[in-house]
Amino acid sequence: MPDASALYPAPPQPQQGILSDPSKLYGFVAAAQLAKTFAAKQALGQAYQGALNPDGTVDLGKVATTLKNDPNAGFVLPEATSNMLAQHGQMISNDTASFDQYAKQSGFVQQWLASRANQPNVTKEDILNDAVSLARNTNPNILSSGAINSVIGGILSDPGGIKSGLVNTQNRVMGAANAAQRIQGPPTETGAPTQMPLGAAGYGAPGGMPGQVQTAPPPGFGERQAGAAALDTKLAGGLADAAEGSPSRIGILGNLDNAVDKFTAGPGADWSMVAKAFVNRNVPLPNGWQFDPKSIASQQEFNKQAMQLAQQQFQSIGGTGTDAKFSSAFETSPNETLSTLGNKGIIRLLKGNEDALQAKNTAWLARSSADPNASYRQFSQDFNNHFDPRVFQFKYLAPTERKAYVQQMDPQEQQKFLYNATVARKQGWINYDMSK
Amino acid sequence: MQQPGPQQAPAPTHGQTVAALRHFNAVLGELKGLLQNPDLGKANLKSTIIDGMTKLVAERIIPPAAAVSQLASVPDAPYQQAQWAANHYAQTVQAQAAVLDHHRQSAMGTGNYDLENALHSDESDPENHLETMHGTMAQHYAGGQQ
Numbered sequence: 001m002p003d004a005s006a007l008y009p010a011p012p013q014p015q016q017g018i019l020s021d022p023s024k025l026y027g028f029v030a031a032a033q034l035a036k037t038f039a040a041k042q043a044l045g046q047a048y049q050g051a052l053n054p055d056g057t058v059d060l061g062k063v064a065t066t067l068k069n070d071p072n073a074g075f076v077l078p079e080a081t082s083n084m085l086a087q088h089g090q091m092i093s094n095d096t097a098s099f100d101q102y103a104k105q106s107g108f109v110q111q112w113l114a115s116r117a118n119q120p121n122v123t124k125e126d127i128l129n130d131a132v133s134l135a136r137n138t139n140p141n142i143l144s145s146g147a148i149n150s151v152i153g154g155i156l157s158d159p160g161g162i163k164s165g166l167v168n169t170q171n172r173v174m175g176a177a178n179a180a181q182r183i184q185g186p187p188t189e190t191g192a193p194t195q196m197p198l199g200a201a202g203y204g205a206p207g208g209m210p211g212q213v214q215t216a217p218p219p220g221f222g223e224r225q226a227g228a229a230a231l232d233t234k235l236a237g238g239l240a241d242a243a244e245g246s247p248s249r250i251g252i253l254g255n256l257d258n259a260v261d262k263f264t265a266g267p268g269a270d271w272s273m274v275a276k277a278f279v280n281r282n283v284p285l286p287n288g289w290q291f292d293p294k295s296i297a298s299q300q301e302f303n304k305q306a307m308q309l310a311q312q313q314f315q316s317i318g319g320t321g322t323d324a325k326f327s328s329a330f331e332t333s334p335n336e337t338l339s340t341l342g343n344k345g346i347i348r349l350l351k352g353n354e355d356a357l358q359a360k361n362t363a364w365l366a367r368s369s370a371d372p373n374a375s376y377r378q379f380s381q382d383f384n385n386h387f388d389p390r391v392f393q394f395k396y397l398a399p400t401e402r403k404a405y406v407q408q409m410d411p412q413e414q415q416k417f418l419y420n421a422t423v424a425r426k427q428g429w430i431n432y433d434m435s436k
Numbered sequence: 437m438q439q440p441g442p443q444q445a446p447a448p449t450h451g452q453t454v455a456a457l458r459h460f461n462a463v464l465g466e467l468k469g470l471l472q473n474p475d476l477g478k479a480n481l482k483s484t485i486i487d488g489m490t491k492l493v494a495e496r497i498i499p500p501a502a503a504v505s506q507l508a509s510v511p512d513a514p515y516q517q518a519q520w521a522a523n524h525y526a527q528t529v530q531a532q533a534a535v536l537d538h539h540r541q542s543a544m545g546t547g548n549y550d551l552e553n554a555l556h557s558d559e560s561d562p563e564n565h566l567e568t569m570h571g572t573m574a575q576h577y578a579g580g581q582q
Contacts, residue, residue: 060526068519084522085471088529111549125454125562128461132453133552135536137545145536146529149457156461 036072043073060087095150096172099143103173108137113170122162127155232376236364239376243361245312246354252309253351256334259305260343262298265336299336306335309350352393359392359429386427388420395432445576447542451559452576453535455568458560460532462497467525477518485510485517496566538576 044067051062064084067073103109112130116122131152135145151169158165188194333350334343360383367379397405406414424430448456466488475481489503498506511517546552560568 059530061523061530064523064526068523084525085468088525108545108547108549115549115553124461125458125560126557128454128457129450129553129557129560131457131536132450132539133545133549133556135453135540136450136543137547137549137552138540140537140540144533145540146533148536149529149532152457153461153464157465 039072043070092150095147096154099147099151100172102143106138113173117166117170122166124156127152127162236376239361239364242357246358249309249312250351250354252305253347255305256302257347259298259302260340263295265338265340265343267337303336306333309333348396349393351396353389356389356392386420386423388417390417391421391424391430447538448535448572448576450556452568452572453539454560455565456535456572458565459497459569460528462492463528466492467521467528470521471525476521477514479514480512481517482510499566
């Protein structure tokens with residue numbers, strides 16, 4: 001039996017159309033997009049082509065109008081719109097380059113930059129006025145108004161401010177090689193000269209007025225420096241003079257220390273010496289009964305040396321002849337009217353002072369050798385921070401006296417004294433061990 | 437009948453040109469900020485545009501009536517707002533150069549910067565900006581818009 005189904009028309013076979021294969025659909029969409037993009041970009045290109053000025057700049061207004069009226073441009077218009085700033089940025093860059101080139105040959109532009117870049121407080125209004133002055137005084141066929149506006153806009157919107165914008169423009173016009181030239185910069189605190197790049201000069205010295213670099217020290221600086229140097233020289237000279245006479249004074253002090261043991265010092269010693277000498281000379285006493293002539297000689301020697309020491313001290317305190325100064329020096333020196341113990345105490349103090357004087361002089365010589373510009377006053381202040389004359393005098397005390405000397409101090413004073421003694425030893429000012 | 441354009445009208449004075457540059461610089465500053473806004477073209481930025489316009493009015497760069505008129509021209513669609521901003525930016529750049537061109541075509545410089553400064557630096561008072569701009573438009577660009 002034949003199959004009845006064969007009588008029915010066969011169902012139509014599916015056509016191989018664009019909807020039958022999704023990959024073909026995507027290909028079609030991509031092709032359409034490509035065509036639209038191509039048309040749009042062509043419209044965009046034509047818009048720019050039509051707005052191209054003879055000098056190479058682009059008339060952005062014309063570009064915008066053309067794109068607005070061309071339906072083909074719609075497809076890429078958002079992209080074109082976002083490019084507007086980029087295009088203008090490129091235009092500003094070209095304008096700036098053209099301005100810099102022109103400025104190198106324009107006396108007016110250079111006058112403008114030299115004047116404005118050196119002013120401390122340039123305002124936006126100043127720059128707008130300058131833009132119009134530049135327009136009037138430059139060749140419009142070489143420097144377009146757009147270029148002037150681009151440069152002025154760049155100065156006004158400089159992230160570092162108007163001043164920085166001006167100096168940047170000046171440095172660009174000057175060129176890298178010229179801006180790198182070394183010129184005299186502001187002096188250091190001590191007045192020493194410095195150098196700086198010419199390009200940096202426009203920004204001004206740190207802390208100074210922008211655009212102005214003071215290359216000379218401030219008024220009165222030289223006079224103050226000269227005065228300070230003269231004072232330093234005088235003080236250092238005084239120390240050197242005092243140290244020069246120190247060995248001689250130490251010798252006298254040693255002699256005094258020896259002589260004071262060979263006679264009885266104290267109140268009335270001067271009269272007793274005269275009486276002894278009178279008796280020995282005029283009273284016929286047996287030899288064994290006479291006063292010891294060596295004792296009289298020692299007292300005379302002591303007096304002479306004490307006078308010499310007083311004279312030297314008198315000179316060291318700037319003595320020029322008044323009785324009051326000499327009296328002061330004499331009364332603070334060893335003399336026969338003081339007791340033996342009193343004289344010995346004074347002699348020890350004076351010996352310590354001489355040691356201290358020599359230590360200070362040695363330290364100053366070391367400092368001034370290491371730094372010929374060292375200030376004596378600064379040195380003296382540093383030295384005196386830990387300088388304690390008692391440390392030097394301590395050396396001449398007997399061990400028992402040293403112990404008693406330290407014990408009579410209050411604990412705070414003891415601490416300070418021992419600290420200063422340790423510093424003196426570390427610095428080499430003294431060479432004996434305080435702990436002993 | 438042809439409208440008198442900038443090229444035919446008498447040129448603006450130094451002070452008037454300075455006022456025009458002041459105007460264009462302020463407007464460009466606001467438009468640049470708008471064009472740099474990443475939401476431009478994607479969201480309705482009318483309130484941002486109103487803020488910018490209000491600032492220009494507060495700084496006495498444009499009169500309130502001109503601000504209202506300008507705001508009325510701002511479209512609502514984000515895409516059209518982007519187009520509006522780009523058009524205004526391009527037109528302002530162009531107008532700024534045109535005014536400067538106009539001035540330099542008829543004004544003669546002395547060639548000495550210090551002298552120029554002494555002669556003209558006080559011709560434009562920012563305190564009277566709106567009055568100066570009004571005078572500039574009336575005298576030189578009648579029928580034009582600020």
